[in-house]
Amino acid sequence: RAEEALEAAYAFQQSIIDGVAESIMVIGTDYRVQLMNRAAREFSSQDIGTSESLFCYQIAYQRETPCDGTEHPCPLKQVHESGQPVAVVHEHYRANGEWRLVEVIASPLWGADGAFHGIIESVRDITERKRAEEALRQHTERLRALTTQLAEAEEAERQRLARELHDQVGQNLTALGINLNIIRTQLPEETPPPVRSRLDDSLSLLEQTAERIRDVMANLRPPVLDDYGLVAALHWHGEQFAQRTDIAVAVEGEEPVPRLAARVENALFRIAQEALTNVAKHAQATQVTVTVEADDGTLRLIVADDGVGFDPSTTLRASPAPLAEPDGGRGWGLLTMTERAEAVGGRCRIESDPRQGTRVI
Missing domain, CATH: 3.30.450.20 (PAS domain)
Structure with missing residues (x-):
């Protein structure tokens, strides 16, 4: 029993x-x-x-x-x-x-x-799970490589457009200005005042157009970024941004030594541009500080504002559909900054709280 x-x-x-x-x-x-x-x-x-x-x-x-x-x-x-x-x-x-x-x-x-x-x-x-993880990893790597290629293609196209504007439109505007000035100096004394007034107005419009073209060229590809480096370009862009938005911008830091690779400088400059654009659109800030820090082989770019802030977890989890709305563009900007950083081997972190400002690192 x-x-x-x-x-x-x-x-x-x-x-x-x-x-x-x-x-x-x-x-x-x-x-x-x-x-x-x-x-x-x-x-x-x-x-x-x-x-x-x-x-x-x-x-x-x-x-x-x-x-x-x-x-x-x-x-x-x-x-x-x-x-x-x-x-x-x-x-x-x-x-x-x-x-x-x-x-x-x-x-x-x-x-x-x-x-x-x-x-x-x-x-x-866990075979299928590991296979899915590996497929996701490979897919992420392909996306990162594609992002890098797109960023490089974008910069190349910016350079090409800036060069075309300088070589074609800029030179033609310069020649047109020379011709108009020659005509003005050769006008007879008895030329009616309305004709002289129209000529002066044309020269003024020509000057304004040339100035606009130079601004467009600088925004497409700032010469100061190529000639002097990241920090100098941030100083230049900060001044332009402050003039357009009445938001004070302070740029702190020194040029990294040795100088960064061109694609890294491009990525960091574009990230700073996007961060400042988000400040102008959403932050309701009065002051922005852009800081470049280098220590122990690590470069850190920080864009900090004193604006209204937001909840990053809510914005970053949001689906693409609402972000396409006019008041939801911040999410796309944050995604763009993250992709640009990862494309050059970096990381992008957002620190923010409602009514306590925002830091893009």
């Missing part, structure tokens, strides 16, 4: 663990599998029955010795040494030879006397 009760208890115990979807094994200190559920038997690299007792490393890896090394650390040893549950990632081979990646979670099994009797090991198949 005692044997029947023991067998019934064992069968009941086996039926319970057989109902668990994850593979479960009870492993003794001698590495022998004392108990395993249906999922573990199906997942095993051995064709075994319920009564057959094999070593855990035979079942999982068809090895003749216990797992060792850093590639396949032995959970039994780790749990025995620490007395705490451990989680490791292993490569397993199913009975049909199929390779799978699994997460092994091992917990200590203590006896009534407090002695260590082995481990309870659960195995979760």
Whole structure:
């Protein structure tokens, strides 16, 4: 009767663990599998029955010795040494030879006397999850490479447009101005005043147009960025921004030595431009400080304002649809800055709280 009760208890115990979807094994200190559920038997690299007792490393890896090394650390040893549950990632081979990646979670099994009797090991198949993570990683890398290419193409197109404006429109405007001035000096004394007035007005319009063209060229590709570097370009842009918006801009820092690569300078300058644009559109600020810091091989650009601030988590989680609205453009700007930073191997962080200003780092 005692044997029947023991067998019934064992069968009941086996039926319970057989109902668990994850593979479960009870492993003794001698590495022998004392108990395993249906999922573990199906997942095993051995064709075994319920009564057959094999070593855990035979079942999982068809090895003749216990797992060792850093590639396949032995959970039994780790749990025995620490007395705490451990989680490791292993490569397993199913009975049909199929390779799978699994997460092994091992917990200590203590006896009534407090002695260590082995481990309870659960195995979760994470192959598909890891494949999805790898696909996502590769996709992210492709997107980052595409972002870099787009940024470089944008800068090249800006340079081309600025050059075309200078070589074609700028030179034509200069020639037109020379011609008009020659005509003015050669007008006879008896020329009617309305004609002289129209000529003077044309020269004035020509001057204004040339000035606008120079501004457009500078915004497309500031010559000061190429000639003098990032900090000088930030000083120039800060002055232009302050004149347009009546928001005071202070630029702090020195030019990095040695000078940054051109694509890094471009990215940082465009990030600062976008940050200042967001300040003008959303911050209701009166003061902006742009700081360039370099220490321990790390360059840090900080754009800080004293405006109304916002909740970054809400804005950054927002979907693209609402951000396309006129009052939701901040989200696109933050995304653009992040992509520009990542394209040159950097990071972009936003710190802000309602009514406490914003820092773009």
